[in-house]
Amino acid sequence: MYTSKRPRQFLQVEIRAARADELKTILSSVPYLAFSLENVTSYEDVWDKIRCGGYDLVFFDDRVSDPKELERLRRYRLEGGGSQVVLLTDFSDLDFLRSMFSFGVSDYLRYETLTPEVLERTVRHCTQVMDSSIKSFEYSKKIDNLLSFQSKLNSSELGFPEFYDFIADNIRDLCDCQSVLVEILKEDRFVCAGGSGNGTRFSGFEFQYKNDLSSGVIESRSTIRIEDFETDPRLNRDQTKLATGRSGVALPLYFLDRPLGVLKIFSSEAYTFSKDDVKILELASSITGGILYERGLLAELKEKNLSITETQTIAKIGNWSLNLETGNFVCAENTRRIFGLEQSYEFDPEKREDPFVFVLDRDRVEKLRKYYIKNSECYEIEYRIVNKEGGTFRVAERARVYRNREGKAVRLEGTFQDLTGLRNSEESLKFLKTGVEMSEDAYIVSESVWTQGIGRKIIYVNEAFVKLTGYKRDEVLGKSATLLQGPKSDPRIVERIQASLGLMTSLKEEIVIYDKAGRDLLVDIGIYPIRDEFGSVTHFISIIRDISEKRVHENKLRQSQKMEAVGQLAGGIAHDFNNLLNVILGNLEILQVNLKTQPELLRWVRSALDAIQKGVDLNRRLLSFAREQPVNPETLDVNYLIREFVPILSKARTENHRIEYDLSPIPMLCSLERGGLENALLNLVINSKDAMPEGGVVRIRTEFLKVGPSSNFFFADLEEGSYCLLTVTDGGSGMSEETRHRLFEPFYTTKGGKGTGLGLPMVYSFVKRSKGKIEILFEPEGGTTFAILIPVILGGDDPTVFGCARSEKVILVSDDAVYSEIASAFLKRMGCKFWTTGDAARIFPLIEENSPITCVMLDASVPNADLAIERLSENPSVRLIRFGKENCGKSISIPRPYCISEFSKLFQNGLRSHVTV
Structure with a gap:
């Protein structure tokens, strides 16, 4: 009895309608055969129709024996045509037909012997061959898809979580499905790590590990196939909503004995997944489990290596290894970065990093390294290096020494750490502390946190604070700066200081404080918050400067200026008063002349004149106070x-x-x-x-x-x-x-x-x-x-100032550096060539060395001046010009400093005769 799960598609090529009806009648008599029969009466385009129609069985009439049609039949079979071919004929010699159609025909039937039984046998045979071929082809294609799936997963460079979506997308190429979910087991819960199709909307969804489809797959370590979700009692109803399908397969993702998760594939149709589909999917889940485990290990290792590398980078540490027997030296990228080396640089096994050790540190480093390798298990050496760019850095070399059974050192494993920033910070802090300690200003560093019963504790004071206040360091550390306040400390300023501290802001004020002995000091105080890298105030620094003496001087200066202002005012009044006195005095003198004959009246005039004279004296004192007396420039x-x-x-x-x-x-x-x-x-x-x-x-x-x-x-x-x-x-x-x-x-x-x-x-x-x-x-x-x-008074371009002195050669003798400098500048401006000395005894060697000398300008107060004057008087070719502070009889003298115009005129006169200037 013929059974078939699907209707069969038949094609009959028959020009005779009666024969076509006869075949259809017989096929209809075959029990349980569901079919559709299509009849064509022409060979035109029949082969294209066969190739495209997907027919299970094609019935040909005798005309296919035409050579042209035989060639088409042969080519169709060579191309792997899926349809089976049956020849229907009236010809009685079937052996001849078999020899003629040795290639391409599956069976031969004669019309006169054609019965339902014969036709059923032929149809069964041909469709079985057809189904087997199709099944083999489809399975082979699935295997190819599976291999392609494995290749894609192995070659993918995607990381997590994108890789999970990549798995789901490629699973859909292995079977007919609408959605795929990749669930990863995380301790006591499942996480939808990836999805494809309708499954994408569940990415990131989490649910507890419990008695449901996913947990059942993990616990049984086997595949669960559900042909219809609506009728299968094993399916949790929530999962039915989650699945959005009618049938599905849940497969465990394992590597060896380690569960990784569940792979779920869903279809919108019931009874979608065959046993062959399940086998392919099981192979795919096995492949996926292995690849996921491998990827997980690699990702975990990469993350650990990245964490180690980042930690080393942050700490400026690079690891290295040295084989003491072969000299092979291997180092990490961070080590190369410390030494400023390119990736292609190769270390010299003989010298290792020594070419980079600072030249003054090399001997010490080598001696210490040899000693530690011989006698220690671990060592640490700090030294300076010079990298390839010429920068100098401080590094710490730390290493463990590995020895063989005989105790010989064979390998070093260690690290280099860049300590440059740390040491520079330490040195900067040292310099800063030194500067603060040497400062003449007093420094106080206090905590920003208020301590009950104390206030903000002082944690540091410098030496200037000790000198200013008389307190020793241990007497103020741990206490509040309020101990410096006293009766004269302005409470308003104290309140402003407390408010500024509370608001964590800067402040600058003048306030009276008290030293240990109780003396009050007027100080200028600046308070500034110290913030950490997050902007939080950690401490306050107070800078105190004693301005008591400065304020005294300022008050004196201010008072002096005020007095001068009063003097100017008095001077103005004195001028007006002078005018009044002048008028009164003139009139009284006229009266005195005219009243000589009247002694009684003259007595009153003289009394008034005495009063006027007292007024004149008073006015002189006012003018003197006002500094209005004429001052000669x-x-x-x-x-x-x-x-x-x-x-x-x-x-x-x-x-x-x-x-x-x-x-x-x-x-x-x-x-x-x-x-x-x-x-x-x-x-x-x-x-x-x-x-x-x-x-x-x-x-x-x-x-x-x-x-x-x-x-x-x-x-x-x-x-x-x-x-x-x-x-x-x-x-x-x-x-x-x-x-x-x-x-x-x-x-x-x-x-x-x-x-x-x-x-x-x-x-x-x-x-x-x-x-x-x-x-x-x-x-x-x-x-x-x-x-x-x-x-400036220079004499302009007057030739009497400079004109006749251009070529003179002069020796200037003076031990007064200031006046010697001025006279030298004048001689230089006049164009003279000159030599200076502070000892008259040097005159004559200079005359011999620089002859001819025009004149000697001599300060009479220098050593050996008298002897030099006596000897120069015997040499008429050298003119002598003497200069001093006082007038000397008939000698010429000008007040110092010299005016260049007068200096030039006197110099020119001195060239004509011996002159004392």
């Missing part, structure tokens, strides 16, 4: 005056303020008041220092300038000629335009109660009296420059 060298004034200016310096000088080597003589210049310079330096409360540098500079028609606007209102440019520069924050415009106004100040507003107006007045100019300039980098221009 002097011709002075500005550079020399500044050098003389340096000791006074140096008192304005502090620990954070420096004064730098850049004075022109050219002597610049100006007509000015000595006291006026000194007072102006002092005022400008003090203002510059006040502009830099945090400290800085005040620069005083002089320069010789020529002002001509083409000069810029800065010199617009100056006469053409030579000028001394005196500048005082600070590094402060500058000033506003309003302040700049009002800076020279009397009584205008930006210092509040600390200033009088008279310092800069006095500077301005001095500059104007000296026929000069003062300007305020702003520096590009920040800061302010006060520039003063004062006319």
Whole structure:
């Protein structure tokens, strides 16, 4: 009896309709045969139809015996055509037919003997051959797909979790399914690590290990095939919803005895997965389990290696190994990075890393290494290296010595650690601590945390604190800085300090504190929070500077300026009072003349004259107090005056303020008041220092300038000629335009109660009296420059100053360094060639070495001067010019420092005769 699971597709090629109906009638008589029969009556395109139609059996009539059709039949069979071919004929000699159709025909039937039984046998045979061929082909294809699946998994470079999705995608190539889930076992739960199709929406889903499909597969270590989820009692209802299908297969993912997870494949149709499908999927799950285990081990190993590498990188450590017998040296990438080596660099087994050891450390390192290898199991050496780029680093070499049975060292396993940053930090801290200890300011470091009953504990004070307060370190450590407060400590300032500490902000105040002996000190205190890398305040540092003495000096200066202001006011009144006294005095003198004949009235006039005289004396005292008495200007060298004034200016310096000088080597003589210049310079330096409360540098500079028609606007209102440019520069924050415009106004100040507003107006007045100019300039980098221009007295280009001295050779003899420097500058400007000495005995060797000498300029106070004068008087070819501090009879004398014009004239006169200057 014929049985078939599916309807069969038949094709009949028969031109005769009666024969076609006869075949259909007989096929219908075969029991349990479900079929469809298609009949064609033409051979045109019949072979293309056969190739595309998927027929199980093709019935041909006699016409296929045509040679052309026989060739087509042969080619079809060679191409692996799946349809079986049966020849229906009226011809009685079947042996002849078999010989004719030796290739391509499965069976031969005669119409006259065709019965349902015969046809059933033929159909059964042909369809079995057909099914077997199809089944073999499909299974072979599945095996090929399985091998391809294994190859894809092995060659994939994807990491987790993408690899799980990759597995699910490729499982779908092995069977007819709608969704795939890859569940990985994690301790007591399953995790949907990957999916394909409908399974993708469950990625990342977790569920507990319990009595369900997944746990059953793991526990039984066998495949569970469910042909219909709706009728299978083994399926958990939640899993039915999860599956979104009708049938499925759950396969265990194992490697040896280690469960890894479950592979689930679902189909939307019932009874989808055959036994052959299950076998293929079991092979796939076995392959997947092995690959997952291998990948897991590799990932775990890679993660551990990466963790070790990252740890070594963070700690700046690189491992290495040295075979002491072969000299083979192997190191990690971090070691190469420490030494600055490229990946391709090969270590010399003989020298190993020694070429990189700092030259001064090599002998010590080699001796220590040899000693440790011989006598120790482990060792550590710290030394300096020079990498390939020439950078110097500190490294620690640590190693374990491995020995053979005889105790001979055969191998070293160790690490190099870059300690450069650590050692640099330690040295920086050492330098910082040294600087803090040597500082004249007192430093206090306290905790940021408030301790009940104590406050913020002091953990460090420097030596300056000990000197300032008289407390020893152990007397204040662990206590609060409030112990320095006392009766005169302003409670408002104390409250502001506590508020700043509570808010973790910086603060700068002036407050009175008390030392151990109870003496009060006025100090400038700055409190600053110290933050860690996360921005949290860990400590506070307080910097204390004693300003008691400074405040005394400031008060004295302020008082002096106020008195000067009062004096100026008194001077103004004195001038007006002088005018009144002059009128009264004149009238009284006229009365005195006219009242000579009236003694009684004359007595009252004389009494009034006595009172007037007392008023004149009082007015003189007022003018003297106001410094309005006429002061004759002097011709002075500005550079020399500044050098003389340096000791006074140096008192304005502090620990954070420096004064730098850049004075022109050219002597610049100006007509000015000595006291006026000194007072102006002092005022400008003090203002510059006040502009830099945090400290800085005040620069005083002089320069010789020529002002001509083409000069810029800065010199617009100056006469053409030579000028001394005196500048005082600070590094402060500058000033506003309003302040700049009002800076020279009397009584205008930006210092509040600390200033009088008279310092800069006095500077301005001095500059104007000296026929000069003062300007305020702003520096590009920040800061302010006060520039003063004062006319220089040089004699211009007058030939009487320089003209006749160009070729003279002079010996200058003086032991006064300052005046020798000025005279040398004058001689140089006049174009003379000259030699200087401080001993008169050197005159004559210099004359012999540099003959001919025009003249000798001699200070009479130098050693051996009298003897030199006597000998020079015997040499008329050498003129003698003597100079001294006092007038000497009829000799010529000028006050020092010399004016270059007068100096030149006297020098020229001295060339004509012996002169005492």
